[in-house]
Amino acid sequence: MPANKALIGLDLGGSAVKAGLVTYEGKVKEFKRYDLPPEKTVQQVIDIIKKAVEDLSTKASEDNQEIGAIGIGAAGIINMDKGIIVSSPNFHGWKDVPIKELLEKSLGIPIHLDNDANAAAYGEKWAGAGKNARSLVCITLGTGVGGGLILNGEVWHGDYGMGGEVGHITVDPDGPPCACGNRGCLEAFSSATGIVRRAKELVKFGKGNILARIARGNPEVITGKMVYEGALKGDEAALIALREAGKYLGIGMASLINLLNPSMIVLTGEVTGSWDFFMPAAMEEVRSRAFQAMVEQVKIEKGKLPEKAGVIGAAGLALKHF
Amino acid sequence: MPANKALIGLDLGGSAVKAGLVTYEGKVKEFKRYDLPPEKTVQQVIDIIKKAVEDLSTKASEDNQEIGAIGIGAAGIINMDKGIIVSSPNFHGWKDVPIKELLEKSLGIPIHLDNDANAAAYGEKWAGAGKNARSLVCITLGTGVGGGLILNGEVWHGDYGMGGEVGHITVDPDGPPCACGNRGCLEAFSSATGIVRRAKELVKFGKGNILARIARGNPEVITGKMVYEGALKGDEAALIALREAGKYLGIGMASLINLLNPSMIVLTGEVTGSWDFFMPAAMEEVRSRAFQAMVEQVKIEKGKLPEKAGVIGAAGLALKHF
Numbered sequence: 001m002p003a004n005k006a007l008i009g010l011d012l013g014g015s016a017v018k019a020g021l022v023t024y025e026g027k028v029k030e031f032k033r034y035d036l037p038p039e040k041t042v043q044q045v046i047d048i049i050k051k052a053v054e055d056l057s058t059k060a061s062e063d064n065q066e067i068g069a070i071g072i073g074a075a076g077i078i079n080m081d082k083g084i085i086v087s088s089p090n091f092h093g094w095k096d097v098p099i100k101e102l103l104e105k106s107l108g109i110p111i112h113l114d115n116d117a118n119a120a121a122y123g124e125k126w127a128g129a130g131k132n133a134r135s136l137v138c139i140t141l142g143t144g145v146g147g148g149l150i151l152n153g154e155v156w157h158g159d160y161g162m163g164g165e166v167g168h169i170t171v172d173p174d175g176p177p178c179a180c181g182n183r184g185c186l187e188a189f190s191s192a193t194g195i196v197r198r199a200k201e202l203v204k205f206g207k208g209n210i211l212a213r214i215a216r217g218n219p220e221v222i223t224g225k226m227v228y229e230g231a232l233k234g235d236e237a238a239l240i241a242l243r244e245a246g247k248y249l250g251i252g253m254a255s256l257i258n259l260l261n262p263s264m265i266v267l268t269g270e271v272t273g274s275w276d277f278f279m280p281a282a283m284e285e286v287r288s289r290a291f292q293a294m295v296e297q298v299k300i301e302k303g304k305l306p307e308k309a310g311v312i313g314a315a316g317l318a319l320k321h322f
Numbered sequence: 323m324p325a326n327k328a329l330i331g332l333d334l335g336g337s338a339v340k341a342g343l344v345t346y347e348g349k350v351k352e353f354k355r356y357d358l359p360p361e362k363t364v365q366q367v368i369d370i371i372k373k374a375v376e377d378l379s380t381k382a383s384e385d386n387q388e389i390g391a392i393g394i395g396a397a398g399i400i401n402m403d404k405g406i407i408v409s410s411p412n413f414h415g416w417k418d419v420p421i422k423e424l425l426e427k428s429l430g431i432p433i434h435l436d437n438d439a440n441a442a443a444y445g446e447k448w449a450g451a452g453k454n455a456r457s458l459v460c461i462t463l464g465t466g467v468g469g470g471l472i473l474n475g476e477v478w479h480g481d482y483g484m485g486g487e488v489g490h491i492t493v494d495p496d497g498p499p500c501a502c503g504n505r506g507c508l509e510a511f512s513s514a515t516g517i518v519r520r521a522k523e524l525v526k527f528g529k530g531n532i533l534a535r536i537a538r539g540n541p542e543v544i545t546g547k548m549v550y551e552g553a554l555k556g557d558e559a560a561l562i563a564l565r566e567a568g569k570y571l572g573i574g575m576a577s578l579i580n581l582l583n584p585s586m587i588v589l590t591g592e593v594t595g596s597w598d599f600f601m602p603a604a605m606e607e608v609r610s611r612a613f614q615a616m617v618e619q620v621k622i623e624k625g626k627l628p629e630k631a632g633v634i635g636a637a638g639l640a641l642k643h644f
Contacts, residue, residue: 158583159456169577182611255491261480289504
């Protein structure tokens, strides 16, 4: 491990670019966030990335270090081998953007591009909760449910680079519609969006007086934060919505355990803030549905790199790749 | 590839040991079946295996070949590294049987042991339908639903050797009880047992006059063969039972596709004889539930090595291992 080298990890989100100066051991020495405008051209994002790389390179040079490689995680369909963002929900209108080539040309530093959820999963494996796990499933419970599979220490991309869609396994065939077009996906139940949808529904059915009050009588304005607040105050609708999210998460995890027999499942994302409200129901399903021997082997834990898993993982993948 | 060597593959089933003399290219030169008594001691099975090896070695010697390695596939919990059958539904009372050690000692030929469903999956990959697939999921629709994952050309065992339980992903959380203790597993719907259960139920509800007649008015005696016969004659209960088996198979396959993005799904086992009755419903679910780009990439085909996939795969794994 060359002492005079450091890595940069970038997490291209819809509203911001998160950037980190990362050591070869997976430690973040500097972390920055660059806001993005709602509509952004390729050039705007490239410029912000260049600014981030410049800022972090300056920081690195204070320790006489230079940047050995840059890793980028981006949502959407990624052509990893070519370093192209094929399409992305975060960047409307982008089509086949050769981000690796564009950046390597102007920066002269090798770039590795991967999916953001895969990068986050790898971050938890490399430097977070999954350090000692050979294989793990990372499930990010946010606005949607993302995820990544680490199998034998490597990101599992599938034969065509699109695998790991943990949020889109069907956990109840007759469940609510999912953003992906299917119904009853894990995401439809256990994302913040799914939890809020269910809480609204329950409040409209007359359950959840406390949550109704928090929302000033208008269920339409209920947010994930309000559900959490309601749950803390013992609101029935909030508690049911979170318990159901846990139940379906548990059903999904049981299938993943029986299928993959991983050492670990790492749960990340904003919903994990409500851990105590959804995990008992989740564990009940896991224990009743998965093979006992595999349940005994799997650790199910909260991620250890909130906000930064994607940045660290992107850097780690760049290190692995070059 | 040494021309003077051949492999033996063994498939230890509940009622018989299937044995094959297999070339280094995955061709079966001789195939034999040795019946087993209902209750069998370790020594009885060892003796039959020795007999099989002797018979096939004799055959091999006719071509001046000797046996380079022996692969064994067995149902149950396998400790692959140590070559131990920990426990098996086929062999009541067996506990931690060191089959590799026992056989290597007396035969002097290296032995590789794996799970039978993994062996069958590897057989289809090595010499069957999946020759050109980098990764595939093999789903065996028999009395139960077994399966195996081949990821990047290798059997996926999971971190503790127990992965690949494709039959025990939950496809409907409120579905019927499964032999594994869970409910709503793929196996509960799409195995021959599940199909027969559903057909019986429908006949009892007054559907399926043709099937009722085939069963001479007693739904309890309905078998998988009768359901197939009924379906051929247009019986309503048989057609519904097979269509539902297909529907849940499709739900399960959609999840596997979204999760693993494999090049291929190979379907094997007796139920595939009813292909035309269950596949349309299965494909409808796959298309409506999995990501379109991944559906376009995946081939879903019938296995090409009926009866022999396990034997061929066990031999192939032995070849790979030694």
